[in-house]
Amino acid sequence: MSGGIAPRETALSIRGLRKAFGGQPVYDGFDLDVRRGDILAIFGPNGCGKSTLINMAAGLLPHDGGEILFDGRTVADVRVGYVFQNYREALFPWRRAADNIRYPMRRLGLPAAEIERRLERLSADFRVRFDLNRYPYELSGGQQQLVSIMRSLAIEPEVLFLDEPFSALDYETTLSLRALLQDVLKGREVTSILVSHDLEESIVLADRLLMLTRRPTSVADDVPIPLPWPRTPETLGEAGFVAIKTRCLRVFTEAVAGA
Template identity: 55%
Template structure:
């Protein structure tokens, strides 16, 4: 072995293991995050963090509690400021990009004094879209998505699932390039969660919008995703970023599909390794 080879070997051992920012098969990126740094009161959440989110794909983010999943999508979507680093959407800044965001807590997400219709149309109103045109846009979106819901009712008259559906439509009305969802179904009961997964999967297939979902439910994360972004403990890094090569639409049979089961258990192993790492 030459000295150069020995040095290179040593360097490889000493260098921190860094995953490529793109998922395993490296499709074209829609969102690129480079050199992200974020801390809260001295606690570093992200340090020199890079990630690519592929275009038109569904990415689920999964990782240990408090590792920075919500923080990551909040940073990318501009809800909280970066300390340093860069986020680009097709090379454009956030200000030049239309994004949608669906919050975890649907009870606080909708305006209680507005009907479902007015909640969905709100962003159009803000943009000064004339009433008739806004009406037509909402009608088209609802018809396109095949959502069966009475748009004249108020949030208090809706189930949790209906409120989240309205939240999703409200985010989609501006035809976003990217839709972010932070544990959107976590406050719903199991039956409604299963129903909403199907709705979201259908909406994803209908719109082809790039979607980034934070989930604390590994089965849900894998079931919905084209790629699962597994994060390490803080400071956050990519633990793995596997592709989910299972045809859509996915259904109950998917849950028993050997490829699904294997991938899910691999993800679980990585997750548990991260949780145990001190």
């Protein structure tokens, strides 16, 4: 357990989570608390169930036991956002980019004026310079994932889940999207859980990094990341960052990969 977070400050609380695939336990009594407004990154070896964890939390996958509560409520009563790794398959290609972003707001029953207001604010926050009236397939990969991110934030989610959002993008695009995303998430104080297979990204985008072990999954290390925001490409060279990365690499080789 990652003690010390007062109940009112906890946006997401997981207790005694159990999940097995084909009789093989992935989670067997897993606990986690996520502080409101924090960005939590989850890092671990392949197949340790990082995506499984956020899919269960987001209500996309049933769990076998334990509870997942958002300030005392189950996911059905909570607005959550989700950014998929595969933006190409997550966006609706038959709707224009702007209509993709409007879609969850319409499901929420927001009035049209409010929908347009939020759409404009999102375009401004993310400094969108391309035409949102185009279809997703007419946009570049980075633009499509940006549309996905805007769509997930449009409902002003209480918790945002991001499943390896940049792993299909080139490095240059990743750097610029990371910068935009941290500005918006920190500016709006969105509680976020980021699954990543990139250690550098997990550190640079998070307030706290959870390192997971192989199955059955437990926490190998729970690393606070007190680096100042905003974090820039220069952050990657600073002593504080390097120290954290060294610690994480050691944990990864010892507890995670070696087990």
